[in-house]
Amino acid sequence: MxxxxxxxxxxxxxxxxxxxxxxxxxxxxxxxxxxxxxxxxxxxxxxxxxxxxxxxxxxxxxxxxxxxxxxxxxxxxxxxxxxxxxxxxxxxxxxxxxxxxxxxxxxxxxPLAVLTASEPAIYGRFGYGIATQQLHARIDTARVSLAVPQGTDDVRLRFAEPGAPGVRDACEAVYARLVPGRPGMLVRRPGWERLPVLDPESARKGSSPLQCVLAERDGEVVGYARYFNRPEWDESGAKGTIALRDLEALDPAAYAALWRMLFDIDLTSAVETYNRPVDDAWQHLVSDIRRCQVGVRDSLHVRLVDVGAALEARTYQAPVDVVFEVQDAFCPWNEGRWRLTGDAKGASCERTADPADLSLSVRELGAAYLGGASLTSLAAAGRVRELRQGALAEAALGFSSTVAPWLPHGF
Structure with a gap:
C-alpha cells in the first residue's frame, strides 16, 4: 500500500x-x-x-x-x-x-521538541524523555484546614467574568511574570490566551460555567483562580466539588487568599486539582496532607534536537565541566562527545575528542534538561553510566532546579 x-x-x-x-x-x-x-x-x-x-x-x-x-x-x-x-x-x-x-x-x-503523550510508552524510542510531572489531588475541605501566612487578610478578592478582555489580560500579565521563574512553562503567543478560558457547555458534565476570582492589592491584580463548581447532594446534605482549572499568584499572601477562598465556598466539601507543580505550596498550608489524595503523573516530554544549542541555552545550579558521550540513533547529528561547561551565569557546549565522563542517550538528557529528573536517579536505573568518578554528582547538582519544572496546560 x-x-x-x-x-x-x-x-x-x-x-x-x-x-x-x-x-x-x-x-x-x-x-x-x-x-x-x-x-x-x-x-x-x-x-x-x-x-x-x-x-x-x-x-x-x-x-x-x-x-x-x-x-x-x-x-x-x-x-x-x-x-x-x-x-x-x-x-x-x-x-x-x-x-x-x-x-x-x-x-x-x-533546539528542542516537546510534547504531552496520550500514551507515555510511545515516544521514548524517538528520543523524548519525561521532563516534568503534574500533581493531582482531591482535598477533603470538610476535614482539612489551611494555615495562611501574614498578610492574607489584606488581599482583596472579587469575582470577574473569565473571558472579558480586561480580566483575561490581567490574568495573562500575572502568568507572564511567573514564566521565567519556573522551567517548563510556555510563553503564550497571541491567541493562546483564549485556551485557559475555553468553556464549551458540552464539556462541563454537570458543572457550572467557568468561574474566575481575582486577587488584588492596591488596585493591582496579583493573582487569579479559575474553576468549576460541581454541585452534588445526598441524604445528608450538600457535598459539591470545586474543580480547579488554574491558580497563579505573585506572592504568598495572594496565593493563600485564593486557596482559602476555594476551601470556603458554600455547599462544597472537596477541591479537585488535576495539574499542579509537584512542589505546589498548598501542600505546606494544609492541616492533613493524607486527606488530600495526592498523586503524580508524567506531563511534558522533552527531546533535544540540537544537543549543543539546547545545553547552552540554560544555566546550571552549580559549576559543571563534564564530557558527555551521547547516543542518539534517531538523530545521529547529536551522537558523540560534548563538553558542557557552565554555571549560574551561562554555559557553552561544544564537540570534543576528550575522554567521556558520563555516557547516556539523548532521552536521558531530555528527562534531566529542565531539572525535574535527577541524573543520579537515572544512573541508579542504569540509564546513565559514570566514566569518571565524581562526574555524576557534579552534573546532577548542576542540572538541578530550585523549583520543580511544570507545564501549566496542554497543547
Whole structure:
C-alpha cells in the first residue's frame, strides 16, 4: 500500500482534524473548541499521511518558547495532534512523521521538541524523555484546614467574568511574570490566551460555567483562580466539588487568599486539582496532607534536537565541566562527545575528542534538561553510566532546579 506524507494544506484541515478526532475515540469536539484549534494550528508546520484521498496519519508542531533553568525562553516545537488510523498500524506511518518532523525542527533552528503523550510508552524510542510531572489531588475541605501566612487578610478578592478582555489580560500579565521563574512553562503567543478560558457547555458534565476570582492589592491584580463548581447532594446534605482549572499568584499572601477562598465556598466539601507543580505550596498550608489524595503523573516530554544549542541555552545550579558521550540513533547529528561547561551565569557546549565522563542517550538528557529528573536517579536505573568518578554528582547538582519544572496546560 502506497502512502504520501506531505505538509497540511489549509483546505485539508477539516478532513485532517476529523481523522484526528476519530483516532482519539471518535467523539467530535464542541464547535468553539474545534474553531480555536483551527485558528492555532500552523499549517506549514503540520503533516498528514495520505492513502489516496484518506488521511491516515496526523502530526503538528506549534511554535513555542519554553522557560528553562536560568529564566531564558528557548525556541521549542510543540509536537501535537499526533495520530495514526487504526487501519494503518505497523506500517511505519508514525515513524515517518517523527522522522520528517525532527528534520524540520532542526531546519527551523529550534533546539528542542516537546510534547504531552496520550500514551507515555510511545515516544521514548524517538528520543523524548519525561521532563516534568503534574500533581493531582482531591482535598477533603470538610476535614482539612489551611494555615495562611501574614498578610492574607489584606488581599482583596472579587469575582470577574473569565473571558472579558480586561480580566483575561490581567490574568495573562500575572502568568507572564511567573514564566521565567519556573522551567517548563510556555510563553503564550497571541491567541493562546483564549485556551485557559475555553468553556464549551458540552464539556462541563454537570458543572457550572467557568468561574474566575481575582486577587488584588492596591488596585493591582496579583493573582487569579479559575474553576468549576460541581454541585452534588445526598441524604445528608450538600457535598459539591470545586474543580480547579488554574491558580497563579505573585506572592504568598495572594496565593493563600485564593486557596482559602476555594476551601470556603458554600455547599462544597472537596477541591479537585488535576495539574499542579509537584512542589505546589498548598501542600505546606494544609492541616492533613493524607486527606488530600495526592498523586503524580508524567506531563511534558522533552527531546533535544540540537544537543549543543539546547545545553547552552540554560544555566546550571552549580559549576559543571563534564564530557558527555551521547547516543542518539534517531538523530545521529547529536551522537558523540560534548563538553558542557557552565554555571549560574551561562554555559557553552561544544564537540570534543576528550575522554567521556558520563555516557547516556539523548532521552536521558531530555528527562534531566529542565531539572525535574535527577541524573543520579537515572544512573541508579542504569540509564546513565559514570566514566569518571565524581562526574555524576557534579552534573546532577548542576542540572538541578530550585523549583520543580511544570507545564501549566496542554497543547
Amino acid at each position: 502506497t502512502t504520501e506524507l506531505r505538509v497540511l494544506e489549509p483546505a485539508e484541515f477539516d478532513h485532517w482534524y476529523a481523522r484526528l478526532e476519530l483516532a482519539f475515540g471518535g467523539v467530535a469536539e464542541a464547535p468553539e473548541e474545534r474553531a480555536l484549534w483551527q485558528e492555532l494550528t500552523e499549517h506549514g508546520r503540520s503533516l498528514g499521511v495520505w492513502d489516496g484521498d484518506e488521511c491516515v496519519g496526523t502530526a503538528g508542531a506549534f511554535t513555542f518558547r519554553l522557560s528553562v533553568p536560568g529564566g531564558a525562553a528557548v525556541p521549542a516545537a510543540g509536537v501535537t495532534m499526533v495520530s495514526v488510523a487504526a487501519t494503518h498500524r505497523r506500517r511505519g506511518v508514525l515513524r515517518s512523521m517523527m522522522r520528517r518532523q525532527l528534520d524540520d525542527v532542526r531546519s527551523w533552528g529550534e
